Amino acid sequence: MSLFATLxxxxxxxxxxxxxxxxxxxxxxxxxxxxxxxxxxxxxxxRALAPGLxxxxxxxxxLATLDRLxxxxxxxxxLDRLRLLPLPFEAALLAKLCGHFLVLVVPLILSVPxxxxxxxxxxxxxxxxxxxxxxxxxxxxxxxxxxxxxxVSVRRGGLLTVLIAMPFYVPVLIFGAxxxxxxxxxxxxxxxxxxxxxxxxxxxILLAPFAIAAALRAAQD
Amino acid sequence: xxxxxNFDSDTDFAGDAFLRAEALACxxxxxxxxxxxxxxxxxxxxxxxxxxxxxxxxxxxxxxAGLLPxxxxxxxxxxxxxxxxxxxxxxxxxxxxxxxxETLAFEAALAQTDxxxxxxxxxxxxxxxxxxxxxxxxxxxxxLTLARLRLDRRPLWLLDEPLTALDESGRKLxxxxxxxxxxxxxxxxxxxxxxxxxxxERLHLGAGT
Numbered sequence: 001m002s003l004f005a006t007l008x009x010x011x012x013x014x015x016x017x018x019x020x021x022x023x024x025x026x027x028x029x030x031x032x033x034x035x036x037x038x039x040x041x042x043x044x045x046x047r048a049l050a051p052g053l054x055x056x057x058x059x060x061x062x063l064a065t066l067d068r069l070x071x072x073x074x075x076x077x078x079l080d081r082l083r084l085l086p087l088p089f090e091a092a093l094l095a096k097l098c099g100h101f102l103v104l105v106v107p108l109i110l111s112v113p114x115x116x117x118x119x120x121x122x123x124x125x126x127x128x129x130x131x132x133x134x135x136x137x138x139x140x141x142x143x144x145x146x147x148x149x150x151x152v153s154v155r156r157g158g159l160l161t162v163l164i165a166m167p168f169y170v171p172v173l174i175f176g177a178x179x180x181x182x183x184x185x186x187x188x189x190x191x192x193x194x195x196x197x198x199x200x201x202x203x204x205i206l207l208a209p210f211a212i213a214a215a216l217r218a219a220q221d
Numbered sequence: 222x223x224x225x226x227n228f229d230s231d232t233d234f235a236g237d238a239f240l241r242a243e244a245l246a247c248x249x250x251x252x253x254x255x256x257x258x259x260x261x262x263x264x265x266x267x268x269x270x271x272x273x274x275x276x277x278x279x280x281x282x283x284x285x286a287g288l289l290p291x292x293x294x295x296x297x298x299x300x301x302x303x304x305x306x307x308x309x310x311x312x313x314x315x316x317x318x319x320x321x322x323e324t325l326a327f328e329a330a331l332a333q334t335d336x337x338x339x340x341x342x343x344x345x346x347x348x349x350x351x352x353x354x355x356x357x358x359x360x361x362x363x364x365l366t367l368a369r370l371r372l373d374r375r376p377l378w379l380l381d382e383p384l385t386a387l388d389e390s391g392r393k394l395x396x397x398x399x400x401x402x403x404x405x406x407x408x409x410x411x412x413x414x415x416x417x418x419x420x421x422e423r424l425h426l427g428a429g430t
Contacts, residue, residue: 001330003330003331003333006327006330006331010316010327013319013323014316014318014319017318018318075312076312076313076314076315076316077310077311077312077313077314078314078316080283080286080288080308080310080312080314081314081331083287083288083302083303084286084287084288084302084303084306084307084308085303085331086303086304087303220288220289221289221290
């Protein structure tokens with residue numbers, strides 16, 4: 001197994017074992033369940049708001065998982081080890097983020113259809129909604145990773161991570177909600193939005209590891 | 222662990238390698254920790270760094286590993302940190318949720334090798350395979366980190382307090398590992414408050430260096 005796959009698998013296993021997947025998915029469900037109570041049981045209203053709401057809930061659940069993304073590694077010396085592997089530090093971090101995506105973000109996205117039922121979403125349109133989320137979610141992970149990297153030396157840095165990452169989420173959420181809206185209404189092409197989401201993800205996958213590595217190196221000085 | 226452990230020695234390291242530090246300085250939080258620090262270590266030699274708490278022993282090791290920038294001075298050695306330097310610091314980098322066997326498999330995968338049989342027994346951890354790292358004692362965890370030195374043959378070892386929490390046989394284990402490493406032409410720079418049997422030279426950090 002390559003170093004990249006080893007690191008990815010290790011993070012995946014640790015996160016799974018820590019019960020983070022179950023926690024994150026439960027969080028998403030609870031949040032979606034609460035929405036109708038706040039908005040009222042108006043089915044038409046829920047259906048109209050669902051795309052945007054689901055994106056916001058996905059983003060918040062995802063941010064909640066990023067809280068201690070690098071903090072444990074920072075405290076237990078794992079970051080030192082990652083910097084002394086025959087693999088660029090940036091690549092090691094990307095491996096970790098890949099593991100994070102697989103073990104937490106994919107289950108979150110897959111639970112969206114079920115959560116969507118609670119908001120009266122049209123089942124036939126769900127595949128397109130899922131496609132939009134899969135295109136956009138990598139960008140959310142990478143941008144959140146920058147926030148987690150910058151907040152790593154702060155002891156209770158969870159809230160700080162959210163504060164740093166949230167503004168960067170705005171473009172992804174705008175195009176994500178637009179894509180979902182297009183997916184749920186007839187006659188609107190969704191492909192341009194998917195393209196932009198995928199481009200945002202590609203750009204952040206390429207650039208964010210450098211920013212995160214720089215933030216973590218600075219925190220260790 | 223009564224008998225001496227047999228550490229299979231494969232290829233020797235380059236005999237002409239050396240590490241030379243010239244006029245190194247370290248600054249932490251605006252304070253100069255040490256300044257004008259110079260020393261040389263040759264292949265097959267071990268340097269013991271001593272000094273009071275806060276004299277910069279750990280910082281020096283991190284600088285040598287390339288984890289902390291030099292405030293001043295030059296460092297010359299032929300090693301690529303990511304392939305040829307082992308740094309065992311205060312934080313062990315172990316994951317409490319992994320079992321001992323998993324940890325070894327992970328370490329071996331990082332070293333791109335296989336776990337040699339008897340490795341656990343050599344480390345004095347026989348029978349601990351399925352125990353979680355979080356349930357090990359401090360000394361046992363420390364022994365587990367020593368597996369890295371065995372799995373990945375790197376010529377320069379930077380050890381921070383290599384004897385912490387170890388019992389008599391653990392100390393002998395470190396001594397045996399170090400002696401075998403030095404015999405192969407490896408280098409060791411270790412920071413410790415205790416006497417290190419394997420080190421032949423000593424550098425004292427403190428006021429005035």
